[in-house]
Amino acid sequence: MEKKHAVIIGGSLGGLFTANLLRSIDWEVDVYERVADDLASRGAGIGTHDEMFKTLRRIGISIDETLGVKVSNRIFYDSNGKVIATAVLDRYMSSWARFYRPLKDLLPTSNYHFNKQFTHYTQSSNKITAHFNDHSAVDADLLIGADGIWSAVRNQMYPDTKPLYAGYVAWRGMVNEADIPKNLANEIFTKHTFCLPEGQYMITYPVPGANDDVRPGFRRCNFVWYHPLGLEKLSDICTDDQGKCHGISIPHHLIRADILSEMKATARSIFAPQIADIVDLVKQPFFQSIYDCIPPTITGDKIALVGDAAFLGRPHTGMGTTKAALDAEYLIDALLTSKGNLTEALTDYNQDRSRFGMRVVERGRWLGAHLSAHLTKPKDQRSPEELEHRTPEVSMREFGAHLSDIPELSAIARKH
Ligand SMILES: Cc1cc2nc3c(=O)[nH]c(=O)nc-3n(C[C@H](O)[C@H](O)[C@H](O)COP(=O)(O)OP(=O)(O)OC[C@H]3O[C@@H](n4cnc5c(N)ncnc54)[C@H](O)[C@@H]3O)c2cc1C
Numbered sequence: 001m002e003k004k005h006a007v008i009i010g011g012s013l014g015g016l017f018t019a020n021l022l023r024s025i026d027w028e029v030d031v032y033e034r035v036a037d038d039l040a041s042r043g044a045g046i047g048t049h050d051e052m053f054k055t056l057r058r059i060g061i062s063i064d065e066t067l068g069v070k071v072s073n074r075i076f077y078d079s080n081g082k083v084i085a086t087a088v089l090d091r092y093m094s095s096w097a098r099f100y101r102p103l104k105d106l107l108p109t110s111n112y113h114f115n116k117q118f119t120h121y122t123q124s125s126n127k128i129t130a131h132f133n134d135h136s137a138v139d140a141d142l143l144i145g146a147d148g149i150w151s152a153v154r155n156q157m158y159p160d161t162k163p164l165y166a167g168y169v170a171w172r173g174m175v176n177e178a179d180i181p182k183n184l185a186n187e188i189f190t191k192h193t194f195c196l197p198e199g200q201y202m203i204t205y206p207v208p209g210a211n212d213d214v215r216p217g218f219r220r221c222n223f224v225w226y227h228p229l230g231l232e233k234l235s236d237i238c239t240d241d242q243g244k245c246h247g248i249s250i251p252h253h254l255i256r257a258d259i260l261s262e263m264k265a266t267a268r269s270i271f272a273p274q275i276a277d278i279v280d281l282v283k284q285p286f287f288q289s290i291y292d293c294i295p296p297t298i299t300g301d302k303i304a305l306v307g308d309a310a311f312l313g314r315p316h317t318g319m320g321t322t323k324a325a326l327d328a329e330y331l332i333d334a335l336l337t338s339k340g341n342l343t344e345a346l347t348d349y350n351q352d353r354s355r356f357g358m359r360v361v362e363r364g365r366w367l368g369a370h371l372s373a374h375l376t377k378p379k380d381q382r383s384p385e386e387l388e389h390r391t392p393e394v395s396m397r398e399f400g401a402h403l404s405d406i407p408e409l410s411a412i413a414r415k416h
Contacts, residue, residue: 003028004340007130007140009118009153012039013096014307014324015146016103019111020059021332030138031107032130034117034147039100045174045207045222047318047400048092051413052099055325061102068094069190069206069214076194076392077272085392091192091400093205093222098212099321118152121303128302142342143303144331146324149291151309157300163291165248166314166365167372169234170290171225171263173282176209177217180281188274189221194396197270198388199374201226201316203399204278223278225267226290226316228374234289252286260285290314290368292361299350302342304331311357314364318400323360326413327353333415356412363406367398 011033076085117133145153240254268276293312298305307324338344373386
């Protein structure tokens with residue numbers, strides 16, 4: 001029997017999880033990525049979850065202590081640099097590239113196509129066709145939209161569904177362990193630190209260094225600072241020094257020097273000095289605007305959305321890549337259960353993964369409610385979750401919690 005063929009739009013983690021799992025059930029798969037060259041240089045640090053490791057093992061990727069830096073101790077600073085609470089929670093902090101590389105290496109190079117920007121799809125009764133901006137087209141039995149937050153596949157399915165700006169950005173950056181003064185490194189490097197002055201949310205944690213190096217001395221410290229920003233200021237920080245506004249984001253190297261100085265000065269004025277020192281040491285900080293998105297469905301006729309292209313949660317749950325892995329696994333299990341009946345599998349996938357996706361979005365909104373409300377609502381009009389009512393202990397427990405500690409998510413994480 002002829003193999004079924006899937007075309008996957010987006011060659012990041014969501015696309016690669018899906019591609020490898022579909023191959024494991026004997027589908028032919030082609031991945032199309034708009035970026036022209038290898039994505040492994042994407043440098044972001046990520047928190048991980050055991051559930052993603054299970055998916056990696058199912059694909060045949062071994063998991064050992066090189067997958068990230070194990071962090072057990074959480075510490076909470078006040079703005080003066082005094083530790084006001086501590087907690088213990090084991091987590092592996094890693095990097096996006098650490099998972100991208102082995103997932104991509106498992107795919108034959110002839111099935112991963114760089115520099116192919118999907119523009120739209122067309123359909124007939126027995127196939128779906130993906131079209132690209134070089135005027136090429138390819139037929140498939142199933143089209144997977146793994147093309148992230150601004151998914152072109154989702155946009156064609158639901159032109160009116162747009163990601164919603166949460167009212168804040170995440171400033172991010174990394175500094176080499178070797179470049180951090182000894183005293184400071186001894187105090188914070190191996191820890192997951194928190195500092196939450198009113199309306200702000202700052203964390204730091206260690207991640208692997210260049211080439212995924214996890215040896216002491218070769219790692220990096222990553223910071224993520226959720227910072228409320230109105231739309232006018234967002235457009236200002238997306239404007240380069242030639243006066244060109246790049247929209248809602250800007251290439252890192254084009255962020256104006258005055259914006260970086262202002263950001264560092266603000267960090268110095270509100271955060272613990274230890275954390276402001278880390279921000280100061282970062283040579284090229286960058287920011288991402290925070291959005292979430294709830295599409296009406298995550299499937300169409302011969303179409304499935306996975307990862308951020310499906311439900312997009314705010315990053316406070318630290319589980320975007322895990323959700324992408326679980327979406328991919330569920331889709332494959334639904335195909336197995338339906339014994340190849342695509343319509344039945346997609347109906348099943350849409351029902352269950354929409355429930356999971358909705359709860360991920362809700363949890364992200366709950367964790368970020370006080371940031372969204374900071375610039376937009378006077379205190380006396382805020383709901384309880386919009387007020388900063390959480391204790392340091394609760395903040396440390398809820399941020400990037402293990403999936404197994406979130407019953408409403410763990411109960412429906414996988415197909416039963
Ligand atoms: C501040 C911040 C912190 C985060 N921290 C964590 C964390 O600690 N842990 C965690 O698990 N997750 C974290 N995430 C989330 C995580 O980065 C995403 O959930 C994850 O990358 C989603 O993967 P994806 O493959 O669905 O989408 P993406 O990684 O966005 O990939 C989409 C791919 O599609 C390609 N593409 C887009 N359009 C087209 C097109 N038209 N044609 C062809 N290709 C296209 C893109 O180039 C890209 O490669 C964080 C996110 C942010 C913003």
